[in-house]
Amino acid sequence: EVQLLESGGDLVQPGGSLRLSCAASGFTFESFAMSWVRQAPGKGLEWVSVVYSGGVSRYYADSVQGRFTISRDNSRNIVYLQMDSLRAEDTAVYYCAKNHLGGYALYAFDVWGQGTLVTVSS
């Protein structure tokens, strides 16, 4: 079964850091680009970041550029999101999502994790 399992969500103070993890199983992880998508309370979906198959090419939403870093470990089938300088507006459920097609471009997302909640508050 194809599965994504996020972890690492927590309550953190403004200015703090947090690292999210997403463990993948049931598919050839290294063949697909992986993204993080978030949903703030009462809001819609917002794409956050993508890392392509090789792990070198990474792209970010303007709202997190320079503060968040996405990475992947193809030997362990895990994608990470390092979040620094966190702000209240980063409060959201963070979903890990798999490209439906290929590893070197953005496509639709055919598999999603259950999400992990990040709360930024003092």
Place this chain on the structure above:
Amino acid sequence: IVMMQSPDSLAVSLGERVTITCRSSQSVLYTSNKRNYLAWYQHKAGQPPRLLLYWASTRESGVPDRFTGSGSETNFTLTISRLQAEDVAVYYCQQYYTSPSTFGQGTKLDIK
């Protein structure tokens, strides 16, 4: 690219037809392969989003055929031919033509 959906919410009777529209601020049609880089998702409370359609009109495996996508370039439509109770959800369009990928604001669908 800004994605705009309409309406923001709607309530429809069971068995009736549902139409949700999505407009992009620029074309998401990649002319070299004639594909529209547009997807539709269904998001139910407490669950992760579910991919319904990609390339604007290709149904994902397991998606009922009452869900249909149409449109090209900047104007797209999601149609549910006969609304069922389990279709209550928020529906999003997403462009993946260029980075950053962007979603519409969502359309909340309820039963009348």
